[in-house]
Amino acid sequence: MTSTTAQPTTSRPPTADGVTVVVMSRDRRQDLLATLPRHEAPVVLVDNGSTDGTVEAVRAALPQVTVLPLAENVGARARTIGAGHAGTEFVAFADDDSWWAPGDLARAAAVMRAHPRLAVLNARVLVGPEERLDPLCAELATSPLGTPPHLPGPRLLGFIGCAAMVRTEAFLAVGGFDPVVRFPGEEERLSLDLAATGWDIAYVDSVTVHHHPSPRRHDPATRRTAIWRSRLLTAVMRLPAGDVVRTVTAALRAGGAERRGLWGALPDLPAALRLRRRLPAHVLADLRLLAGDAR
Template sequence: MSRNRREDLLDSLPRHEAPVVLVDNASTDGTVDAVRTALPHVTVLPMGRNEGANARTVGVRHARTPFVAFADDDSWWAPGDLARAAGIMRAHPRLAVLNARILVGPEERLDPVCTEMADSPLGTPPDLPGPALLGFVACGAMVRRDAFLAVGGFDTVVRFPGEEERLALDLATAGWGMAYVDEVTVHHHPSVHRHAPARRRTAISRSKVLTALMRHPVPEVGRVVVSALRTGGPEREGLVRALPDVPAALRRRRPIPAAVRADVRLLAAEPDA
């Protein structure tokens, strides 16, 4: 998915080795026409409005392959690694999400989140190809299409960023596995056209509140709200921005089961309840 990143796309799209579905979130910078002209082999799906991460769900529905690899307008999979990742998915039928190693920038720094995923306290179950996860980074993930769609994909409530948490919780609830696989690589060259850090913190705070309302027990919802209020600034603004979507979040409320909650607590290093 992309929005108003025309130049980034014209640089990154030719790097992809597999057929590409670009879902454009109502760009106003001529992205759709530019990509269609320069890269006619790319399937472009223009959205009438910005739907955030739900655009990825639109793209997955359009695809007909058993596996779909996500990439942002400033990321791409290393040569040969799409095929390698698909082979790993085929060999591990419980695997719903494969998170690749992410190298950042021309200097190819390992994204710190990869170190966290590699050290996951959930261990490595025998039916998964790497450390088990309860989350992932969308720009570096391959998903099993049927599993992704069965739990609803990304939703229109959380939108972006922070959209991965609710989806990961639902996949875990349904018995699917997620794993970090260091043998495949995604390159991420962050765009210069990025939101300011404070704006991103606001958006993430909003996502945390709405995800908590949809899936976490009431005490955890309270902790998220109190944390945003105490932190103040962008986090408090995120709480305020979540308010219009609270009714939609509550309509979708399905608290996670105890087993998944136990894994959440383990990852957060919380004491047992």
């Protein structure tokens, strides 16, 4: 992959100790100019080949932000590039239309330090100016995996990318977000690999991320197609053959966007097969529990 990066700046505001905020974006210049100043930590912006002048505008308006421009759109792999560049104990991810609540980067880092097996902290997400709770957070708060004594909240086997703080060492050790799945749905494979290597993910309701969805977002059908593409590729990389077959069957029966997601996955199937590695039994058992499968 070819990329051209900016020289890191040394002019950064006082921040949460040991935390870098990594933002990936593509063609969202106006959103970024509004949200980047809200972050209370050094920011690394990884630009996925924008053509709207994002790189130049951010460099001019926000010289304290480190900008890493990529020559092409690599999807969520951009976050991995940013995390590798950060060099801090923790990385907090944000989208170009989201930001962590005041004081909560420091609060999240303190929670992570107090729980050394925690690789990913998933914050509460409040959506829009009306600050309604993201419906997915209600599901995370009642995770069937329960709340073990060594964790600060319900144990998860997935997370919301724009509302996560990761322990950089653990994140990079399992490869971060991979170049096959890309985006969206990139969290699943990473979550499975973290669990397989003994790390935990937890939902922590005491820290908050604000998300004001950009009007430039893809329509729901396009996003659903992309999610099903990611779902199939993740299944091929990590799940037993029977689960792969069930994933394909479910998409074919659903039709429409789901079926288009399968066709979209075909070019990347060879790469997914090369990365195939079966999960340990305890992770598969957790997946069954989350799916309500008694097998």
